Structure formats: structure tokens, C-alpha cells
Amino acid sequence: MSQKRVLTGITTSGTPHLGNYVGAIRPAIEASGDQSIESFFFLADYHALIKCQDPEAVHQSSLEIAAAWLALGLDPDQVVFYRQSDIPEIAELNWFLTCMTAKGLMNRAHAYKASVQANQEAGEDDDLAITMGLFSYPTLMAADILMFNASDIPVGRDQIQHVEMARDIGQRFNHHYGEHFVLPSAVVDDNVAVLQGLDGRKMSKSYNNTIPLFLTEKKLKKHINKIKTNLLEPGEPKDPDDSAVFQLWQAFATEQQTAEMHQQFADGIAWGEAKKQLFELINDQLKEPRERYNQLIENPAEVEKVLQQGAEKARAYSSALMADVRKAVGIRPLG
Numbered sequence: 448m449s450q451k452r453v454l455t456g457i458t459t460s461g462t463p464h465l466g467n468y469v470g471a472i473r474p475a476i477e478a479s480g481d482q483s484i485e486s487f488f489f490l491a492d493y494h495a496l497i498k499c500q501d502p503e504a505v506h507q508s509s510l511e512i513a514a515a516w517l518a519l520g521l522d523p524d525q526v527v528f529y530r531q532s533d534i535p536e537i538a539e540l541n542w543f544l545t546c547m548t549a550k551g552l553m554n555r556a557h558a559y560k561a562s563v564q565a566n567q568e569a570g571e572d573d574d575l576a577i578t579m580g581l582f583s584y585p586t587l588m589a590a591d592i593l594m595f596n597a598s599d600i601p602v603g604r605d606q607i608q609h610v611e612m613a614r615d616i617g618q619r620f621n622h623h624y625g626e627h628f629v630l631p632s633a634v635v636d637d638n639v640a641v642l643q644g645l646d647g648r649k650m651s652k653s654y655n656n657t658i659p660l661f662l663t664e665k666k667l668k669k670h671i672n673k674i675k676t677n678l679l680e681p682g683e684p685k686d687p688d689d690s691a692v693f694q695l696w697q698a699f700a701t702e703q704q705t706a707e708m709h710q711q712f713a714d715g716i717a718w719g720e721a722k723k724q725l726f727e728l729i730n731d732q733l734k735e736p737r738e739r740y741n742q743l744i745e746n747p748a749e750v751e752k753v754l755q756q757g758a759e760k761a762r763a764y765s766s767a768l769m770a771d772v773r774k775a776v777g778i779r780p781l782g
């Protein structure tokens with residue numbers, strides 16, 4: 448029986464937050480238990496360099512993200528869990544693909560276009576502060592994906608275009624050099640919640656409105672208390688559909704608990720009380736992982752060992768594929 452191969456990358460800039468957990472980490476770990484799926488998860492540290500040029504921050508984020516996935520129950524024996532920069536074949540494939548990628552395709556990438564537009568609006572030169580890393584970002588992502596012949600790429604909506612570009616690039620390579628790559632598709636799960644942050648906008652590092660996953664209990668409580676609410680008094684009915692508190696509740700609660708909180712909103716629960724219950728709900732679920740996480744952060748060598756084992760597994764695929772691809776493009780020993 449052929450297994451479905453799923454692959455996704457996590458850019459190592461920043462500290463994992465509740466939005467990452469609910470939107471990406473939790474569903475990925477759940478799906479990875481399915482025996483009919485082969486999962487590849489990796490730390491996209493080459494991608495991190497595009498937006499983050501603080502060496503300590505990139506290094507620390509790699510540790511935190513790897514530790515978070517392991518602490519939350521990712522079983523490295525069931526999946527291939529590795530760090531992008533440990534796979535030298537990715538950088539090489541990136542170049543081969545770059546030579547097969549139309550500049551016009553890259554011109555259309557949303558992330559690049561948004562930067563150009565911001566420059567124009569500020570009356571600056573179109574190219575101000577735009578690196579070739581940002582411009583070529585989708586090609587590197589194509590190398591990540593095509594390298595492992597993954598068919599299904601779970602991503603957020605903002606990444607759909609990049610997966611489609613990977614597909615275009617793979618197709619062009621296949622057409623010119625022969626069939627080497629499986630053409631990938633983006634998989635967007637509409638059931639997965641996109642959490643609001645403290646200020647009501649989407650929870651995102653770029654808005655600085657996140658609740659980090661592994662805070663101390665005290666700090667978690669403090670963050671939850673900072674979630675923006677309206678001025679309705681205790682006893683006044685509250686609209687759950689218009690509340691970040693309720694939305695977070697829903698992301699962690701069972702169906703029954705959600706129905707109960709819905710009723711409490713209708714009955715006019717005080718914001719302070721709703722936040723107290725929310726803290727308890729989330730804290731209960733994060734307590735054990737938090738302990739494992741803290742242990743791993745104190746023992747980076749342990750995390751490193753897991754990543755090295757993952758790299759070994761990943762390279763069994765990547766070195767075999769690159770041997771073929773090198774030959775296909777005409778790079779091989781003379782005579």
C-alpha cells in the first residue's frame with residue numbers, strides 16, 4: 448500500500464505561541480499518528496534568515512520550536528523530523544530549481560509584492576531593503592517540498608501560492624529533464640481555528656499580540672487577563688461569536704465544555720470569571736508538556752541528537768534523489 452506523504456516546514460523565527468499550536472502543531476501531530484501517512488516536519492532555518500538576521504534569535508528559536516514539538520508529543524520515530532540546514536542537498540536543489548524558475552513567476556509572489564508596494568507607498572525606491580533571499584523565497588520552499596516528493600503540504604492560507612509555485616517549478620523541471628518530482632498540493636484545513644491575539648487581530652508574531660505556549664503559570668494568567676474584551680458588566684449577556692476569550696475556549700474545550708461556556712455567556716458571566724476558567728482549561732492541557740519543554744530547553748544536546756537522527760533519515764531520501772537529479776542536469780564524472 449502506498450502511503451500519502453505529508454511535509455511541512457516551520458520557520459525558526461520567534462517563540463511558539465497558542466496560535467501556532469492550535470493552527471499547526473496540534474493538527475500535524477495528530478495526523479502523524481495515522482499509519483497511512485508518512486510525515487516530514489522540519490525546522491526551516493534557512494527561511495528564518497530571510498526575515499531575521501539576529502544570530503542568537505535564529506539559534507534560540509530553533510531550539511524552542513524543536514523542543515515545543517517534542518514536548519507536545521511528536522514521536523520522532525514515527526515521522527521524519529529534521530532541520531533544513533542539516534540537509535545540504537536542499538541548498539543544491541535550490542540552485543537547480545532557480546535555473547528552471549522564471550523571474551516573472553517570482554515577481555508575482557505575494558510576499559515580495561507586498562514589500563514593493565510598501566516601498567511605493569512610502570515614496571521609496573521599489574527595491575529598498577528587498578534581498579534576493581526574499582525574492583527567491585518560493586524557490587527555496589519548492590526545494591524543501593520537491594526534495595522529498597511530498598504530495599500533501601499542510602499550510603495556512605498565506606502559503607497556498609508558494610505551494611502552487613513549487614508545483615509549477617517542479618512541472619517545468621520534469622518537462623525539461625524528465626520525471627523526477629511528485630507535484631505537490633496545498634492542504635488547508637478549514638476546521639482549524641485561526642486564533643485572535645490579545646488585541647483581537649489574528650494572533651501573529653508580526654502583530655506582537657501573541658500568547659506564547661510555554662509561559663509560567665503566573666505569566667499565562669497575566670496574558671489571558673490582557674485579552675481585549677468589551678465593557679459589558681457581570682450579569683449582562685455577552686456575544687460569544689464576538690469574543691477572543693470564547694474563541695480560545697473553543698479551541699481547547701470539548702464540545703460539551705463549549706456548549707456550557709456558550710450558556711454562561713448568555714447568562715452574563717463576568718469577563719474576569721470567564722478568563723479564570725479559560726486559564727484553568729489551557730493550563731491543565733499545557734502543564735505536562737511545559738515540564739517536558741523546560742527540561743528540553745535545559746538539555747539542548749538531547750534535542751540536537753533527535754535532529755541529527757532525523758537528518759540521517761531525511762538524507763537517505765535527499766542524497767538518493769540528488770544523485771539522479773545531478774545526472775539529469777548533466778553534472779556527473781567525466782569519462
Ligand code: TRP
Nearest residue numbers: 454455456457458491494588591
Ligand atoms: N514558508 C513557510 C511559512 O512561513 C515555512 C516553510 C518553509 C514551508 N518551507 C516549507 C512550509 C515547505 C511548507 C513546505 O509558514
